[in-house]
Amino acid sequence: MTCIIDLDPATAETLHQALGADTLVLASFEVLRRHLDVHLGEDAVVVGPTVDLHTALTLAEQMRVSRPSLAVVLVRRRVDTSVLTDALRAGMFEVVDERDLAGLTTAVRRARDLARKLRETTGSSPSGEEHRPRGTLVTVFSAKGGCGKTTLATNLAAALADRGRREVCLVDLDLAFGDVAIALQLFPAHTIADAVPLAETLDIQAVSSLLTPHSAGLTTLVAPIEPGTAESIPASLISRVLDVLKRNYDYVVVDTPPAFDDHVLAAFDQSDMVALLATLDIPALKNLKLTLETLDLLNYPREKWRLVLNRADSKVGLALNEVEKTLKAPIIAQIPSSRDVPASINRGVPIVLDDPKHPVSLAIKAFAERYIVAAGGGEDEVPSDLRTDRRGLLRRRARVL
Numbered sequence: 001m002t003c004i005i006d007l008d009p010a011t012a013e014t015l016h017q018a019l020g021a022d023t024l025v026l027a028s029f030e031v032l033r034r035h036l037d038v039h040l041g042e043d044a045v046v047v048g049p050t051v052d053l054h055t056a057l058t059l060a061e062q063m064r065v066s067r068p069s070l071a072v073v074l075v076r077r078r079v080d081t082s083v084l085t086d087a088l089r090a091g092m093f094e095v096v097d098e099r100d101l102a103g104l105t106t107a108v109r110r111a112r113d114l115a116r117k118l119r120e121t122t123g124s125s126p127s128g129e130e131h132r133p134r135g136t137l138v139t140v141f142s143a144k145g146g147c148g149k150t151t152l153a154t155n156l157a158a159a160l161a162d163r164g165r166r167e168v169c170l171v172d173l174d175l176a177f178g179d180v181a182i183a184l185q186l187f188p189a190h191t192i193a194d195a196v197p198l199a200e201t202l203d204i205q206a207v208s209s210l211l212t213p214h215s216a217g218l219t220t221l222v223a224p225i226e227p228g229t230a231e232s233i234p235a236s237l238i239s240r241v242l243d244v245l246k247r248n249y250d251y252v253v254v255d256t257p258p259a260f261d262d263h264v265l266a267a268f269d270q271s272d273m274v275a276l277l278a279t280l281d282i283p284a285l286k287n288l289k290l291t292l293e294t295l296d297l298l299n300y301p302r303e304k305w306r307l308v309l310n311r312a313d314s315k316v317g318l319a320l321n322e323v324e325k326t327l328k329a330p331i332i333a334q335i336p337s338s339r340d341v342p343a344s345i346n347r348g349v350p351i352v353l354d355d356p357k358h359p360v361s362l363a364i365k366a367f368a369e370r371y372i373v374a375a376g377g378g379e380d381e382v383p384s385d386l387r388t389d390r391r392g393l394l395r396r397r398a399r400v401l
């Protein structure tokens, strides 16, 4: 992938538009450095015209030594002999005039080709996957529709990314009616359905080409546009995609449909934690209780459960302690009800980014930090021989739900 760094969002967006979907805009050098530390397979960094020359040259000098396969491309408002000489000395890959967007595209394409050839000759991994600890995968689930899964998943992903502090990928597994793209006002060039023809060669390079970036630290893999496409996506492909993402992101957050389908089960198998959502109404609580019993029956480790109550302050005559007694499990997070939530979805901006001090944002951020980040991830995936058994059992159980 190619990173773009520019201090002016409008300029960064122009460069992003010119270079296409397989690029990521990063808002600061600090974020860029952290990103490069984690993503060892990056091909190129485009340094925009508002970044001062000295900083850009220092980056190129450092990368020439520490990451020879990474090309630094410099974009300037004016390209004169002095800039070209300095850039050459620093080991800059190419200098391009800001108005020459076609030249920039060609430079980045050349940089990518060169990086690929360098990797082929040195035999190094395209993604640096083997150097990186696995990220944490959190699946957001509730067996009843409309409980707030998409609301929690989008906001949890944004809270974990924390404006670029961490690298997060949000995956929309609601393959028939996914609305992550709408909730985040994205215009994706690709969806998860485009992974099907890539199945044989599914590495981070291939998966990255399907992602739609949202904001610093947060990217997305959105659901197909056509509802009927879901059947053509095998669950095994979902497992592979999630596995690749886990190896390359700090956190992977998965939004789900309100059903235990094969795709959701594949996500459960890969999950380090499952955020199980309910609201204070009897059908939602009944479904959560059945879900928990099912997970218990399957020996799905209770340490992975994270019970979350959405619209927790609704005055509906159900007390929290009664709910916990019925569920036989503690509710660890409560998200209040607020009309600002649908308003933020209509604006296409997660409320944790739009209004970080809002009670809903504070609740989701506290949940993210205390029960996801502080709890750490884990390598303890479900062994593959158990997965098939679990699927059969879960499917039988799902018919009851």
Ligand SMILES: Nc1ncnc2c1ncn2[C@@H]1O[C@H](COP(=O)(O)OP(=O)(O)OP(=O)(O)O)[C@@H](O)[C@H]1O
Pocket: 142, 144, 145, 146, 147, 148, 149, 150, 151, 152, 174, 256, 257, 258, 310, 311, 335, 336, 337, 338, 339, 340, 341, 342, 343, 345, 360
């Ligand atoms: N805490 C909240 N306060 C007010 N409204 C909320 C809250 N959480 C969710 N909503 C609203 O409830 C509706 C359903 O939320 P959401 O789409 O997140 O649910 P879902 O579980 O993803 O639904 P589905 O099962 O259809 O995918 C949305 O209109 C959303 O704005």
Ligand SMILES: [Mg+2]
Pocket: 149, 150, 151, 174, 179, 256
């Ligand atoms: Mg949803």
